[in-house]
Amino acid sequence: MTKKQTKSLVAAIESQPTAEQLKERIIRHLHASLGTDVNKASAQAWWRATCAAVNEVVYDGLRTTQRAHYEQDTRAVHYFSLEYLMGRLFSNNLHNLGLYAQAKQALSELGHDIAELEDQEEDMALGNGGLGRLAACFIDSLATMNLPAIGYGIHYEHGLFQQAFQNGRQIERPDSWREYGNPWEICRPESVQEISVYGYVETVYDLQGQMKKVWHPGRIIKGVPWDIPVVGYQGSSVNVLRLWESRASDFFNWDVFNSGGYVDASRENIEAETISKVLYPNDDTDAGKELRLIQQYFFCSCSLKDIIRRYKRSHGDDWSQFPAQVVIQLNDTHPAVAIPELMRILVDRADMQWDEAWAICQQVFAYTNHTLLPEALESWSVRLFEKVLPRHLEIIYEINRRFLLEQVDVLWPGDNDKKRKLSIIEEGHNPMVRMGHLSVVGSFRVNGVAEVHSKLVQSDLFPEMVALWPDKFTNVTNGVTPRRWLKACNPRLSSMLDRLVGTTWPTNLKELAKLADFADDARVQDDFMAIKQQNKADLAKVIKELTGIAVDPSAIFDIQIKRLHEYKRQHLNLLHILALYRRILQNPDYDMVPRVFIFGAKAAPGYKLAKEIIYAINKVGEKINHDKRVKDRIKVVFMPNYRVTLAEKMIPAADVSEQISTAGKEASGTGNMKLALNGAITVGTLDGANIEIAEEVGDDNISIFGLTVDEVKALRAEGYDSHDYYHQNPEIKAVLDWLETDYFTPGKPGELASIKHSLLEGGDPYLVLADFESYQAAQQKIDGWYRDQAGWAKKAIMNTACVGKFTSDRSIQDYVDRVWQLKPCQVK
Ligand code: GL4
Incomplete structure (x- = not known):
């Protein structure tokens, strides 16, 4: 083929298909990808065939985007998030590709209602609520704005539980969103990573007498990446959401098998695969469980290694350009363990001096705080940390030692109260690692998610950190993608x-202001x-x-x-x-x-x-x-x-x-x-x-x-007693008392009383x-x-x-x- 012929062939493939062409593609996929036929295909098969037809366009965009990013060696943002609440992708991808009308027509000519096919798709519910949905809106915007970006997260087998009501009570059922596979995701075995957990740290000396720390892991786990293409609106970019699935490492298990026997080896399998099994269903609360810490470390370590592999492809062992090429956004403290992990990679694996490594870290990470609720502020017991990530605990201690010595003690010499308050390690009979502190210390920028929230982050949560680094703190008010919403x-x-x-x-939402002219x-x-x-x-x-x-x-x-x-x-x-x-x-x-x-x-x-x-x-x-x-x-x-x-x-x-x-x-x-x-x-x-x-x-x-933030503070300071409102407002009294009767739960008085109690004896905390x-x-x-x-x-x-x-x-x-x-x- 001549160059010209190749070019026109590529152009033909990459151009937007018409409804007629989509029809052909859908039928082709019905036959060739799904092995079924028009007269017996189920709605599910039609939906899958349509996804496959759409993917022909998506993959074109994906390839060209990845090629452009590689050739131009662009700086990119890496969004680290334990949650992505994507929902369905079918109509979203069609809209963003500008193919919705064509697909609707194609399907209708094939005898199918597009809305019915949309219902074939399970929600991709890999998140709890606002924080996870925000991540999904952000990756939509990043692709739409042609910004080089990759989202990293976990390929949970089970997303957020499905809720049903049984006699009015919530019951939970497992969510199996990809029980029969998911047409949007691509497995990338060529990019598998291995990560370690557990074990112990040994101090050794090399021939020059230099001390080195060697981590002997107790377990090795394989991370298999699944890529979900993220299609920008009308833009040419198709970015990637890369989600890691955990598997037992073959290498390690053969080892166990040889030395221990079959039963232990199969137990290893189950434990390794447990890591990406299920999303923790807490929004705004810290689960504090070992498996959760391992989830966090697993995806951070896999992702960092993936980033470094890509960086080395263009820069070899020269780390000097790393901060220019890589920025990592931590979506809350959930991925904060990435900070000591990057330190470990630089110091232990790349033999870098601490100061040099720390300088890199501090240019790479930025942290978004998403909540002030005390029960949501993550902290890990030092004992648990030591068991799961012994080397990382040492690194955190060293980060903390230098922070207290070189920052805190310089600004507040000899002030032990300040040290206690600012220490990444919270002392006590059960000492804890404070992930918020670690995130602030290890990041070059910290932001809240609305004006008032960012102010409170600075005034109430981290006031001393602001005194240390006033320029570190900023605000970015949240937003939502108008394409989906x-x-x-x-x-x-x-x-x-x-x-x-x-x-x-859709790409310039301020245009909506023109609507105000028509309001009357x-x-x-x-x-x-x-x-x-x-x-x-x-x-x-x-x-x-x-x-x-x-x-x-x-x-x-x-x-x-x-x-x-x-x-x-x-x-x-x-x-x-x-x-x-x-x-x-x-x-x-x-x-x-x-x-x-x-x-x-x-x-x-x-x-x-x-x-x-x-x-x-x-x-x-x-x-x-x-x-x-x-x-x-x-x-x-x-x-x-x-x-x-x-x-x-x-x-x-x-x-x-x-x-x-x-x-x-x-x-x-x-x-x-x-x-x-x-x-x-x-x-x-x-x-x-x-x-x-x-x-x-x-x-x-x-x-x-309602009360403003300041009024809430003032009321609490003067001593809030909810009983006053109960006694002074007859309507409040009547409805609260009502909840204690059996009026709403015949024959079962008191079933709704817990609400009244929380508002009275419980002190009405909110x-x-x-x-x-x-x-x-x-x-x-x-x-x-x-x-x-x-x-x-x-x-x-x-x-x-x-x-x-x-x-x-x-x-x-x-x-x-x-x-x-x-x-x-x-x-x-
Ligand atoms: C949250 C906040 O509660 C919510 O107000 C915010 O909009 C969202 C995204 O920034 O983050 N924080 C946590 S934790 N869950 C949320 O939904």
């Missing part, structure tokens, strides 16, 4: 936006409300299917979707529902706009009170939904198994967005952004990114309530009762606003128009400017 999930609103503000908003336009208002109505009708069908509850799409759809946690205060929402219900019972003509209160939330399996709250909402809902006296003014719906795919159906249908955490507790929130973007009006506290949303949309278009009245007023305001449909439409429109700031593209640009110093790489 508007374009793909809300096609009706998207086409209206295309018409009104042009078609570039009656036609636009009607269209906007009609779209919301249709989305609500769609959701009503889903609600009926999943819960059997019939809801009226003309009622207010009031939605609270997020993990279940006391600080997020789903029980505040519940108390308000109870108060409304009680008013209706006391006054049959009670005037309120009918409302459907819709919840979606998983509780960590070990979090008892969270599970009690789910149970209470379900029981209260059962009662209210069947009570004729309510005359459908209130419905309560708890959607089972809340996940990305369900969020995509709920968010476009929301009128009201519940963002009601105790001020100072929700680092940012991202559901708040998705809901506002889709025209929901927020009922919220001045917490996390709510504050910035309020700034953007203006006071007329959001219903703010100030639910303190905020109750003001919450009620904020809800009353919503009720009033909704009665004026034109006024409501205007507010809803203004929400969509004003939240352009919260695209994850802006967050990523902030990271580029404030942290990564990265340049886009044009691929074609």
Whole structure:
């Protein structure tokens, strides 16, 4: 073949397929990849064949992107995260490739509804909540913005558990998202890594009399990488999410086999493979388990070795360019063990001097803090650390020794209190390694995820670290990808936006501001409300299917979707529902706009009170939904198994967005952004990114309530007693007492009492009762606003128009400017 012929052949392969060509490809894959035939293929087979057809385009992009990055030897960001909450990839990939319409047509001509095929895909739920979904939005933005990036994480066999309700109680079932394989992932056996754990450290001296530490590992584990292509929107880049699966090392097991015997060898197998078996289902709490530490180390070590292998391909043993080429973003402290691991590789393996190695580390790592909750701040017992990673513990001790000596003691000479507070090792009868401290010390930049949160990180969490390194700290407010959270999930609103503000908003979300010009336009208002109505009708069908509850799409759809946690205060929402219900019972003509209160939330399996709250909402809902006296003014719906795919159906249908955490507790929130973007009006506290949303949309278009961060602090300082609120507010007293009766759980009084107890004897740690009245007023305001449909439409429109700031593209640009110093790489 001539060069010209090759070129045109490549061009033909790489060009966008038409619907007709897609049809051919789908059938070809049905035959050649799936070994089935058009007249007997299942929906699953059609879906897989379509994925394979789409992958022909995806892989083109992947190859060209990787070639460009390699040839241009670009600096790249490496996002280290234990969680990626990807959801489904089918429609997302089609939208980002600009192939959705063609695929829809192709499938329809083949006799298939694209929406039905979409339902063949399991959610990729390799995360708990906001932190994992943020990682997924970020890698979408990175690819869209043509930034050289790779996401590293764990290829869990089981993602976040699936939730069902049994008589109102949450039960968990394992999630087997890839039981029959996953069409998007590519196994890369050529890039397998081996990592070590356990064992002991020996001190030896070389011929020059130099002391060296030699780690004799107790176990070797193999990491097998699976690559998920990450398709940028309209951009030419296809980046990679590389997820590691653990396997027993063949080498090591033969050793055990030879010396120990068959039974031990097979036990090794199971233990090695356990590492990537399952995602820990805690959001905002530290599991503190040995397996979790091994998970963290496993993926960090595999990823670092992978990065170094790639670096050496272009730079050999010259480490001087490493910090120029590599930046590693630590998604919370979960991957902080990467810091001592890189030190170990440089000092023990590459024979580098400590100072030189440490200088490299401090230029490579950056750390994002995602929570201030004390129970979420990771710390590992020194004893456990020593057992699992004995050499790393020594390295952490040395990092700490130098830090205390060269930094802390220089700024605060002889101040032992400061040393105790700042030490990476927390002393006590059970000494602990503080991963937050380690992350700050080992990183060149530390950021929080919303303005208020970043301020609190500096003032409350690490004030002394700020004194040591004022320039290290910054803010990057979170964002969400408008491709998934508007374009793909809300096609009706998207086409209206295309018409009104042009078609570039998916990559330039500030364009939505043009919509504000139409906020008073009656036609636009009607269209906007009609779209919301249709989305609500769609959701009503889903609600009926999943819960059997019939809801009226003309009622207010009031939605609270997020993990279940006391600080997020789903029980505040519940108390308000109870108060409304009680008013209706006391006054049959009670005037309120009918409302459907819709919840979606998983509780960590070990979090008892969270599970009690789910149970209470379900029981209260059962009662209210069947009570004729309510005359459908209130419905309560708890959607089972809340996940990305369900969020995509709920968010476009929301009128009201519940963002009601105790001020100072929700680092940012991202559901708040998705809901506002889709025209929901927020009922919220001045917490996390709510504050910035309020700034953007203006006071007329959001219903703010509750104590501020400063007021919360002041109230706590003066001594908060929730009993005062219980005794002073008869409505609070009545609804709390109600929970103790058997009214909602006939024949079983006391079943819902734990909520009352946590709010009274338990001291109400999240100030639910303190905020109750003001919450009620904020809800009353919503009720009033909704009665004026034109006024409501205007507010809803203004929400969509004003939240352009919260695209994850802006967050990523902030990271580029404030942290990564990265340049886009044009691929074609
Ligand atoms: C979280 C925060 O709780 C949440 O507010 C934030 O939006 C998210 C992403 O930054 O991170 N931190 C943890 S832990 N889980 C979260 O969802």
